[in-house]
Amino acid sequence: MLNIVVIEGYVTNKIWHWGADLCFRLASYRDSHLPQKPPPPPETNHDQAADYLTVRVVGGAPGGLPVAIHPGQRVRVHGFLGSRPWRRTLT
Structure with a gap:
């Protein structure tokens, strides 16, 4: 099974560096013909x-090319899903 995804969305205000890697949050809205999430509160204007x-x-640079992103920019990402294990104590 291949773990390849393509997702499109808008860059949020959360952009940071983690070591040498560039990280950012992406807000993706569902297509209108798919099941929707509950509507957001009215004060969000969405x-x-x-x-x-x-x-x-x-x-931070795929293929050696620098990446320039800014909040509100619409981007399409081709990649794979991954996770990073972490522990949290209950105390």
Whole structure:
């Protein structure tokens, strides 16, 4: 099974570096013919709620080309899903 995804969305205000990697949050809105999330509160001025995910650009420059992103920019990301294990104590 291949673990390849293509997702499109808008860059949020959360952009940071983690070591040499560039990370940012992506807000993705569902297509209108798909099941929708419950509507957001009226004070947000949005008609639908977004799904959020973190995008990690390994090395900060895919193929040696620098990445320039800014909040509100619409981007399409081609990549794979991954996770990072972490522990949290209950105390």
